[in-house]
Amino acid sequence: MSIRETDIPALARGCAVLGTGGGGGVRAGSLAAARAVGEHGPVPLVRLAELSPDALVLPLSGIGAPTVSHEMIHSEDEPKRVAEEVERLFGRPPAAVMSSEIGGSNGVQPVAWAAWLGLPLLDADGMGRAFPEVQMVSMHVAGLPADLVIMSDVAGNVVTIRPVDGLWSERLARAVCVAAGSSALMADYVVTAERARGAVIEGTVTRALEIGRATEGAADPLAALAAELGAVRLITGKLTDVARRTTGGFVRGTATIEGTGDDRGRTLVLELQNENLVAVEDNQVRAMVPDLISVVDTETAAAVQTEDLRYGQRVTVLAWPCDPLWRTGKGLDTAGPRAFGYDLDYVPVEELAHG
Amino acid sequence: MSIRETDIPALARGCAVLGTGGGGGVRAGSLAAARAVGEHGPVPLVRLAELSPDALVLPLSGIGAPTVSHEMIHSEDEPKRVAEEVERLFGRPPAAVMSSEIGGSNGVQPVAWAAWLGLPLLDADGMGRAFPEVQMVSMHVAGLPADLVIMSDVAGNVVTIRPVDGLWSERLARAVCVAAGSSALMADYVVTAERARGAVIEGTVTRALEIGRATEGAADPLAALAAELGAVRLITGKLTDVARRTTGGFVRGTATIEGTGDDRGRTLVLELQNENLVAVEDNQVRAMVPDLISVVDTETAAAVQTEDLRYGQRVTVLAWPCDPLWRTGKGLDTAGPRAFGYDLDYVPVEELAHG
Structure with missing residues (x-):
């Protein structure tokens, strides 16, 4: 092909x-x-x-x-x-x-x-x-x-x-x-x-192509994307705070999403270091690197890059499991939460999100 | 050899x-x-x-x-x-x-x-x-x-x-x-x-060896060194101020020498950027890069490195002409005063020191 x-x-x-x-x-x-x-x-x-x-x-x-x-x-x-x-x-x-x-x-x-x-x-x-x-x-x-x-x-x-x-x-x-x-x-x-x-x-x-095609023509793009990814929905809401700085070739910061609709009253904070690394709600970690955490437009399900995060955006945060390689001992040593300076023991997103 | x-x-x-x-x-x-x-x-x-x-x-x-x-x-x-x-x-x-x-x-x-x-x-x-x-x-x-x-x-x-x-x-x-x-x-x-x-x-x-040997056993090491170098003596005195900082792999700063003996009442300031680059007295430049400016111990004529400059040291500042290559247009573009950020037109040390 x-x-x-x-x-x-x-x-x-x-x-x-x-x-x-x-x-x-x-x-x-x-x-x-x-x-x-x-x-x-x-x-x-x-x-x-x-x-x-x-x-x-x-x-x-x-x-x-x-x-x-x-x-x-x-x-x-x-x-x-x-x-x-x-x-x-x-x-x-x-x-x-x-x-x-x-x-x-x-x-x-x-x-x-x-x-x-x-x-x-x-x-x-x-x-x-x-x-x-x-x-x-x-x-x-x-x-x-x-x-x-x-x-x-x-x-x-x-x-x-x-x-x-x-x-x-x-x-x-x-x-x-x-x-x-x-x-x-x-x-x-x-x-x-x-x-x-x-x-x-x-x-x-091939996988990226499949993910990109999952939302094409879908009646509910968000549901189609979550199904394709096998992702849990961490929150649907709007961006209320974005703090970023570029230093030493990196973008670091946080993004805060306040729930709307069914999620009203909830607040999720994302820790960023170029990528979304940790999702925290009420001092509880709900997903963490190396599992994947993506911010998507709630309506279109298009991913929102760190650089494009804007106050007031209506977004949904999805999280899903990484490749099994990253969950091995050496995988976690290389790219687990501690490799990014977070004093957290890794827990798979499947356990955290439904916990 | x-x-x-x-x-x-x-x-x-x-x-x-x-x-x-x-x-x-x-x-x-x-x-x-x-x-x-x-x-x-x-x-x-x-x-x-x-x-x-x-x-x-x-x-x-x-x-x-x-x-x-x-x-x-x-x-x-x-x-x-x-x-x-x-x-x-x-x-x-x-x-x-x-x-x-x-x-x-x-x-x-x-x-x-x-x-x-x-x-x-x-x-x-x-x-x-x-x-x-x-x-x-x-x-x-x-x-x-x-x-x-x-x-x-x-x-x-x-x-x-x-x-x-x-x-x-x-x-x-x-x-x-x-x-x-x-x-x-x-x-x-x-x-x-x-x-x-x-x-x-x-x-x-060979030249460095000759310079090093010039002071060996000399009754007046400073005079022997100045003669070997063909150098002018800018000042003899003591170090009264040394300001240095190390940043981005460089040492930058200034050293101030107040004259003693025949030079009492005079003050020379050296601008440093790893090397001694410009010597200034009463707002007049007395020597500048690419000509050579060295701080030596007044008694032994041993060179004092930037890193070893200490308050109260008895020193003499010598200056002498660089290799003719550095006085060409491209030589000055490469390592003249403007290459170091000084808004100065190059004047050879022979003209400045005796001017």
Whole structure:
């Protein structure tokens, strides 16, 4: 199967939902993807099993703060410079592009990057959602070494990092990103298809497409989306307070939703760090990272990104289980609540929400 | 000729004088150099003409804030990781180490780096003094592209930057340096001996040795040093005020010297940015970058580094002409007073000091 221009809106909607508020710039990313596919033709979507064992998979993502990346569209040059560096270092070009992060614009833009490079897109990613830090990927949880990061920025600089571990990878990549104007294209965990097996989350591009299509023409888009996701509805209400600040390449803050209708009298507070990380009601946690928490428009069920949260918006907060990989010990060490500085023991959303 | 363990103290003294207050950690650097030469034997000092045209010259420097690098001694691993990366990228190992910056610890430590790598040291550097920013090198003034920077830090990370220009090189390298704990070993302008000709300042290791030896056994060390340098004495007095702060990998501040003896009643203020950049008396500039301004102990003529400036010290400030390269249009654009944010037209120290 291939991704055609007409698939982009559904893909973008699905990626926005999986972005859990982060990833940023989905609209800009989907415009770039649609234009690239329009110019270069449909992008083949391939499964890992279809690649030869030694084929190089090129995981790509844009890193930066959403409120910045929103306005910084990557050009054709950036993936080309990254691919050239891969060929220089590995002695052969990459065989397929992979989204490092299916949530947000990083799920949509790889369609453009693959189109520009003339490569297929792998039906997989490294998160099954969005996360704010570069070591928060399935490849890290699977034990692949974070021994090479290649970055390219809009000015044309290329930076190659050989970090001693994933935390240094994050620290150095983030410093380069901030110095480059808080936006850069990044490749990490460049691996053969053989090594990618079991270390990437397969089927997530298809999944994002399904999520995006679930609300198309639905009489009750919110119910259709919740059913497709297997999500619990945490609250329906309106945004009464949004506090955000951008610092060190991150957006941090809180969003407060006061219930309306059946939820009148209830208040839910979301803790944000690029993504929605923790949902709290009456000092009780109702959902927490790595489970997914998305704010959607109550009427259309379209995801609302962190950058677009506005006072008075009528929204519903949905929460649903993450990929089982994130619930393992190493998964929680990597991207559980404590990895974000919350002194919370992880409890699955299924237990919290119905508790 | 070779650099022996017994040459290190004179080399260190000369490099400290050429450091114009910056470069930092000369004592620590000279201990490392003496130990390395003691273990690995004398380091051959070679002239550019002795290298084959395609031999790779590896310019190395430590970057960081002096007050930090003072306490961070580079290990054998860092130059080895940089040399390995050079071999990976160029297909052959470097043939000689060069100091990027003869002033301060970066003039002494290359003896250790060369000893550890089993390579000769080139009798040349990229500044003829010390400068705080990585694009402030003769290779940049000569028009060589700053197209590759390799950095290694104490944690073991290796970062390779392919910047679009020297300013991006500085910006990205500095960001990596700060992220790595404000200290890293850096190689830039890795070039063949053929391309290095006319783009490096030759003879500066020998020059530092001569400066260091000028005061040895001299009845009047200060007079001997000033004569060797061809320097003017700006003031002799005591330090009455030192204001420094370390920010973003730099030390910035001012030092005030009140005259004593024949200079009683006069006051000289030095503007610092790692190095001593501008000397002002009664609102008149008496010397300015790129000319060299060094604070030395009035009795011993030993250079006083920015990090060691202390209230009440008895010091003399010397100033002398920079390499002619820095007085060209591109030289002044790169490292003249305006490159440091001073709204001053450059006037050579010979004209100012006697004016």
